[in-house]
Amino acid sequence: MSYLVLARKYRPADFNAVVHQEHVTTTLKNAIELNRVAHAHIFTGPRGTGKTTIARILGKCMNCFNGPSPIPCENCRSCNEISSGSPSDIIEIDGASNNSVDQIREIRDNLVYKPVHSRYKIYIIDEVHMLSTAAFNALLKSLEEPPPHIIFLFATTEPHKIPVTILSRCQRHDLKRVPLGALSEHLAGLCKNENIDASMESLLNIASTAEGSVRDAMSLLDQAIASAPDNKITLEHINWLIGSSSFPVIKETLDSIFKADRKALINILAELYLSGKDLKIFYSDIANYLRHIIILKINGKEGNLCDISKDCKNELLEISMGLSPQYISRLLDITLKEESKIKYTENIRILMELLFLKLCEIPETKSLEKILVELEKLKASDPGEVYISESRKTEENKIEYKEPVHETDLPPVNVSTDKKQNLKTLSNEEIWLKILEKISKIKMAAGNLLKNNSRFLDFNNDTLKIKAVGSGYHISMLKKESSLIEKTASEIYGKEIRVEFDESFIDESLNKGFVNEKEKIFLQAESNPLVNAVKNKLKGKIIEERLIKNKRFKEE
Template sequence: MSYQALYRVFRSQSFEEVVGQKHVTTTLKNAIQKNKISHAYLFNGPRGTGKTSIAKIFAKAINCTESDTGEPCNHCPTCVSITNGTNSDVIEIDAASNNGVDEIRNIRDKVKYAPGESKYKVYIIDEVHMLTTGAFNALLKTLEEPPAHAIFILATTEPHKIPATIISRCQRFDFKAIALPDIKDHLAFVCNKEGIEYEDAALEFIATSAEGGMRDALSILDQAIAFGEAKLTLNHVLNVTGSVGRDDLMSLMDKVIVHDVKGAFEQYHQLLADGKEVTRLVNDLIYFLRDVIVEFATDQKGDAAIYSLALPTIYEMIDKINDTLVAMRFSVNSNVHFEVLIVKLSELVKQSEAGAPQQSVQSNAGAPGIDTSHIEARINALESRINQGATQASAPQKTKKEPKKNKNAFSMRQIETVLDNANREDLNFLKSNWGELLAHVESQGQRSLVSLLKHSEPVAASSTHVLIKFGEEIHCDMVNNDDAKREQIEAIVYTIIKKQVKMVGVPDSQWLQVRHTYIENRKQPKQEEKPVEVDIVSEAANLFGEDAINIID
């Protein structure tokens, strides 16, 4: 193959060339210099941040025959063979496609053999979280006590999926997302090396779009170079990524602010005709408003209409855009959601304009641009109720106290039924599958159940009952009193855990008190009632008379 992708050509070959991750490279270099090399390492962090690259550099550094500074020389036969991938002692395994027990057993059988051409055998297992439970168990003993010549480097983007028994046997390094200036500087270095002219705005946009991943940044740069001509421009990058430029976003928001909804619709449909993606457009709009807020804070406001708005209005705009982004995930037609968003934003600007003159001098403590009339109305109503209560308290006549209504949205007897038979095994099983249950509800498009179960958590479980803690008391009341809703949730629970259980709800705000009351009641010994001995002869005499009784011993 005559051409290689940029992220392969400019892959770091020494610790000094690694962009970012200074805390990792410095630690590994010092460990090599002091000959304090561990037998197992865990590299975890976002994609494209250098986990596999540093693993290969580390393998070269510990096996290099000409350098003892902690850096590989990249000239000796060992370094060259590892760089080319021909060294038989550095084994790179993709756990996504080799995740079974047999593959790990094969490693366990071969690891005991001494290296053939290097000092250490290095096993680099990428995406290690994809291994099965059996494979992890097979790796466990080898990872705990490997031969002196073997070193394991595990790389993953999802460390929470790795068993704690594996993590505890490794030195863990947390890779961070690469800073935007570092990515931009490295992209400029690549362009200069390749002899490509570029605009600073293009590199800055690529660095922002990469979201901390150097590999993603180099891939976007590669596409933009292929798309453009002699010079790399911002327009080339926008076309490649499907993003919308700042000028277009500014023009769209100007139309919204002046309530030109028709013009905003026309510009939006023109962007769609140019191949822009709706979801990407919404994200770009959020970043655009974020930049506007920063410009407000740093006093760099321009002359556009967006700068005439108050900051609280821009905050509300971001909230509405975020809500639209969430709704799009469960919608078939995303275009309609964005069109409705344009109308909502225009109406929000109208409300802020109408609410501005209503502010009085007394509301200086509040944020500018916020209509506080509804707060003042609530304060006035509260004062009238306080005055009315004071009048009734001073009256001589006595009023009858009405019995308090039970406002609890739960039944203590039902909760005690669950807690009496609860066990840790059923609770842990349900907790481990609760996320799968929520994902199943979302995939079915059942929005009412999603909002109902979003802030819920199982706190007790038995083979027949489940106690669920709800963040909102109204959700708890719905589960306990709405038989149809409760049976619907119980049916979904059955499809996930394969157990027919009855669901009982408890509010989050009262769960600790309920639990404490239950424990205190359990501590108090129950007084056993002695059965009353009944004299059968006396009872019969009272009923039928003594003459009618014949006692036989």
């Protein structure tokens, strides 16, 4: 074939032509000028960012007859061979198809031979992470101490799969994704050289689709040129080519979600489905533009974190005006959580309709400041119904955290006769139930302990006598709560009350053996704050308690 694709036709011939990898190319050029080029390099990074290209350029610079020079002459035999793709002293190996230990041993055995006519024999192993463990081990010694005429250049997209013993013997260069602006400018230069009329919006869309890969962007541009009428590339043509929806459709969809317009959303999905659009790509676009809105609200329009045009930024901010980043984040969170279902479902239209209806149900998140302003307005309109304490108006509307109340922190009992409760109509047993109820509200664990392991005996001479039931462990736990019981009973009776425990009903046999330990564990579980929190949250109760013994298994 006579036609050469753009990715090969415009492949960089020197370091200056590499797109947006100056941190790597500058390092290599300085190393060549200072004669400090290492015998092994590894280039890592995403696909299509220039790993193999930089390795070839480095080989050209090292073998140039007028070098080593950071700028190859492009006229000598070595430079011409590399440019034509048939170098005799640069051996390029595909690690994916030559990954066995025998093939690496063959390379190792050939290291002793001098180059044919160049200064160095250079081995470029692409996708080096595909080599087997045995192949890596066979390469270790040669990689650490190669002959003086040997240079190893490795390229990989997955450096984490390469053994540390290999990485430690190489100089590592990490290539970056090419930013949207640099990639779109590079594509604009190619279009100018090819006499193609391409709008900047279309080139931005191509660069965004390529996700920082120069090769992917050039391949997509090549396809767009072949399919574009009259050598004119527009944004609509690129959207049609990659199956993406136009920005007005995405904007209308987001606006309908924000307004909870369910009818409009169903109609948009129906039109996209009937027109043959890929709904999975449309779903991905919605997630990306939700992310753009969050970034714009946080970082502003001037940042470079959103790969969209300025007009798109302004329109996104317009439809999301008044919406908080927290609300948009909730929408994006739900969208991403449902992404796995979208990928594997056979009924994508139904699933997306369900998802969009779910997004319409998400309420707008109001900030604390907005809530306080609304409360202030309500207070001003009807002070009798809404009351906001003066303490909330101060200290910049901060909410203070209050520690849980313990029995030692209870306020002193007021024994004033004015506040005594009228207990004449109640029996002592009914008063005891009131005490238990109040203790349970203050400290649930203590209330459960009293209900299960105590009984009311008598009340005489301001002394409350309680019968302790259970083991010695239970009486010790009850005595720890005596101060809480006295304070609560004093509030109920309206005077100072003392508590006495009758221990004659304690069964000492429970203090021996497994039964006491079992009851002890159950009581600790019932008194556990986490257990009580779950009970309160679910408004439930403990129905059954089980003790699970640890079992040890022997290996057979």
